[in-house]
Amino acid sequence: MDRLAGKTAIITGGAVGIGRACAERMAGEGAKVAIFDVLADEGRALADALTEAGHEAAFWPVDVTDEAAVKTAIDETAARFGGLNVLVNNAGISGAPKPTDQVTEAEWDRVQAVNVKGVFFGTKHAIPHLRAAGGGSIVNLSSIAGLIGVGGVSPYHASKGAVRLMTKNDAITYAPERIRVNSIHPGYIWTPMVENHLRATSDDLEAAKAAAGSVHPLGHMGEPDDIAWAVVWLASDEAKFVTGAEIAIDGGYTA
Ligand code: NAD
Incomplete structure (x- = not known):
């Protein structure tokens, strides 16, 4: 109930999917949560629902590829909630599934912009606030696809591999300031991203769901909460000796 009491957390891409579950679970553990997303209706509705449930929550319309918007929203979050302790760099896009020789430069650039530059901007502008708080936790x-080849989406693989090693670099860089940085590597988790991906690649959604689930040794896809609970743990002081870790939550896919 109170594992994150007194902490303020930003969740990028927090309106739906994994980010939404993170916002709900972190608020439930006592965190003040700031939801950054391009989906304004969903983000506002979630912040309102959390507030009505007695939590402290707010929404900022932010595209993580817009550095000025990211900095402004982070600074406003810290001012409104009295500092910043946790950043969850969750916003991401998969890009259209296609072989590398058919990917356009614009498609490549957009995936890198959201998935890599978005993590850079968030981290860059959160660090001064985490430093001011005497430490903190960043979860990327x-x-x-940042650990092994899955196939069919090379811009996504490149971006997620980059996030994995940015995480390790930043873990080492900021460890002296007690800012911990870790990465989570989900298998297939049932979210709008995966639903859209499966609809784009199959005419039979139920069959595609079953097939995507069956590639995990545990035999099914994960749920957003499977990731959110790990984020809660990494954000909390229970994980105070954990930095630079890459945590696969994938039903055994990469085992
Ligand atoms: P999703 O598409 O369901 O939700 C992503 C959220 O990010 C949405 O609310 C979207 O509006 C937001 N977003 C996208 N671009 C944005 C931008 N430029 N600025 C701000 N917000 C933006 O995705 P998800 O499945 O919940 O995935 C969340 C994260 O987990 C992503 O980084 C994704 O790559 C990663 N991931 C997901 C899975 C999976 O199976 N679902 C597996 C591995 C990794």
């Missing part, structure tokens, strides 16, 4: 959402 990578993927199994």
Whole structure:
């Protein structure tokens, strides 16, 4: 109930999917949560619902590829909630599934902009506030595609591999300031991203769901909460000796 009491957390891409579950679970553990997303209706509705449930929550319309908007929203979050302790760099896009020789430069650049530059901007502008708080936790959402080849989405693989090693660099850089930085590598988690991906690649959604689930040794896809609970732990002081870690939450996919 209170594992994150007194902490303020920003969740990018927090309106739906994994980010939404993170916002709900972190608020439930006592965190003040700031939701950054391009989906204004969903983000506002979630912040309102959390507030009505007695939590402290707010929404900022932010595109993580816009450095000025990211900095402004982070600074406003810290001012409104009295500092910043946790950043969850969750916003991400998969890009259209296609072989590398058919990927356009614009498609490549957009995936890198959201998935890599977005993590850079968030981290860059959160660090001064985490430093001012005497330490903090950054959780970066990578993927199994940042650990092994899955196939069919090379811009996504490149971006998630980059996030994995940015995480390790920043873990070492900021460890002396007690700012911990870790990456999570989900297998298939049932969210709008995966639903859209499966609809784009199959005419039979139920069959595609079952097939995507069956590639995990545990036999099914994960749920957003499977990731959110790990984020709660990494954000909390229970994980005070954990930095630079890459945590696969993938039903055994990469085992
Ligand atoms: P999702 O598409 O369901 O939700 C992503 C959220 O990010 C949405 O609310 C979207 O509006 C937001 N977003 C996208 N671009 C943005 C931008 N430029 N600025 C701000 N917000 C933006 O995705 P998800 O499945 O919940 O994935 C969350 C993260 O987890 C992503 O980084 C994704 O790559 C990663 N991941 C997901 C899975 C999975 O199976 N779902 C697996 C591995 C990794």
